[in-house]
């Protein structure tokens with residue numbers, strides 16, 4: 001990475017501490033990603049993005065801010081990117097997947113809080129994440145308790161806005177979410193000086209639908225018998241989709257898709273034929289949380305799909321862009337977002353149905369139910385989901401694991417036993 005110290009300083013970052021973080025990431029990435037054999041050439045773009053994750057992309061954000069564009073940070077796939085983009089602001093996903101930030105998070109939060117929340121708070125309060133530092137507004141949402149209370153802490157450090165997400169899916173909840181989207185857009189227009197119009201929202205929905213369609217096309221390759229790309233690589237691409245420039249992301253991912261088509265013609269597969277195909281379901285995996293995928297794919301399995309917010313929940317449904325008025329368009333947005341099945345909702349039977357459908361669509365052999373420690377919503381929902389899968393004869397195990405690599409050996413042993421069972 002080039003020297004960006006001056007830029008980081010201008011973002012009021014703790015440079016010394018940030019140096020410590022920059023020291024660990026390249027080796028970690030190289031061990032997990034660059035060690036893979038037979039990767040598609042197109043993955044070089046995503047390697048480059050990660051190598052410049054605190055450099056070039058931040059420079060782009062800083063330049064955009066100099067041109068009076070605003071940067072808006074988000075934590076949840078319910079926050080509508082279409083509205084942010086229509087308001088001429090840049091949306092960046094802020095969920096944090098690094099162990100590095102947890103000690104700072106624990107200065108503010110109880111230890112028995114999920115690592116995603118601790119890491120996000122730690123990233124902000126330590127002043128070591130240039131994405132947090134670049135944000136003109138950070139949008140929280142009322143999902144789980146950990147997140148809700150974290151917003152109150154972050155409010156003391158940054159400009160927070162919280163969307164009130166319903167926890168049920170009744171007609172009045174859809175209406176409420178539509179109102180929340182309207183309120184969010186008027187709050188954003190105060191920040192950006194740009195009103196939401198039918199025209200800018202139509203363009204924005206088109207663009208973000210296109211991004212989601214590109215990810216859908218990418219995931220189609222994972223349904224094939226011969227897998228031309230690893231699950232680990234697809235996870236990385238989905239994670240990058242949350243903060244890369246949208247047009248460039250689409251272009252580069254389309255290029256990769258083209259390469260994968262050729263690989264399919266040539267019957268190139270990155271896994272042996274009898275490798276168990278795994279569907280992962282559960283809590284999101286924010287950069288650089290590549291742990292479970294890495295352990296699966298170095299223990300004899302292949303991840304073919306993620307029913308997570310860094311997987312299908314992010315891109316499966318598109319927004320109906322046929323409405324003529326602003327009201328119709330925002331209603332279509334509310335409908336699309338309320339179609340996501342997060343464990344924060346009750347009841348949440350749609351998620352179990354999604355898992356079973358995806359298991360079949362991706363010809364999976366087994367399911368790994370993944371939850372971060374202290375994530376009660378996903379841990380509690382595990383029993384209901386696993387019972388339903390077992391009733392259908394679908395093999396499933398639950399793995400609860402945080403960001404630290406301390407339990408890697410233990411997890412690996414469980415995975416190997418599971419894959420052995422699937423093979424036999």
Ligand code: BJ8
Nearest residue numbers: 076077114143144283309342375
């Ligand atoms: S839509 S999954 S992104 S809320 S892992 S912080 S739930 S204690 S991230 Fe999520 Fe939106 Fe739902 Fe998706 Fe809380 Fe659980 Fe931590 Fe979580």
